[in-house]
Amino acid sequence: MSDNPNPKVKSGAQSIGALIGSVIAPVCAKRGFATADLISSWADIVGPRYATTTMPEKITWPRRDQAKAPAGATLVVRVDAGMAIYLQHETGVMLDRINGFLGFGAVSQLKIVQGAVSSPRKAAVAPAPLSPAEEAQVVETVASVESDGLRQALERLGRGVYASARRP
Known part of the structure; x- marks a missing residue:
């Protein structure tokens, strides 16, 4: 039998992923994501061309009572203005990659929203010379x-x- 009186409290070191999951889960759920996997693997899914210029915003699932609802969800993707036209032309490829990652045809449409994705980089300041x-x-x-x-x-x-x- 365990010496721990509360079986739900784990003793010892835990990974940061295990600890942060309970914090991220409500935020992801509010934006329509079942888990944070799509967000955390975004760079691998879209490839190096779109990794730093795009970001998934939310997933909008169709309502069950809508007769003309699309078969799958709509993924809202924020894109830097210069890359939006390129992403629009590659929508089919991106849908295939996203659904391939998810394992089924969950997303049927991409909604492209233009906006700043990459944060402006600060110029490196050279340290003052040593005495x-x-x-x-x-x-x-x-x-x-x-x-x-x-x-x-x-x-x-x-x-x-x-x-x-x-x-x-």
């Missing part, structure tokens, strides 16, 4: 490392540590 004393400390610390590549990598790491310690 001569800090530079000497970094070089002295890793001087005994025989491998040139490893020594250079450790020097870069040391410079980064000093630079991050100076940030406000």
Whole structure:
């Protein structure tokens, strides 16, 4: 018999996926997704061309009482404006890939919504140069490392540590 008085509480380490599933499930359900699998595997489903420029928004399932309802669901996909026309021409291919991932013909239509998908990238800011004393400390610390590549990598790491310690 287990020493744990509450059998629902697991002891030991758990994967982040197991812990976050209960948080993500209501959000996915609100947007029509049964699970987060379609969202998390989106880049693999649509391929590298659309991985960073498209994003599934929600799935709209037809109502049972509608006589003219389509046979499957409608997947709303947000697309960067420049890629919308390309996705529209490849709608059939995308539907095949999506339904192939799901394992059945769940989605019969794509609704393309233009909007920003990719977040603007921040320009990399070069760290301020180290003082001569800090530079000497970094070089002295890793001087005994025989491998040139490893020594250079450790020097870069040391410079980064000093630079991050100076940030406000």
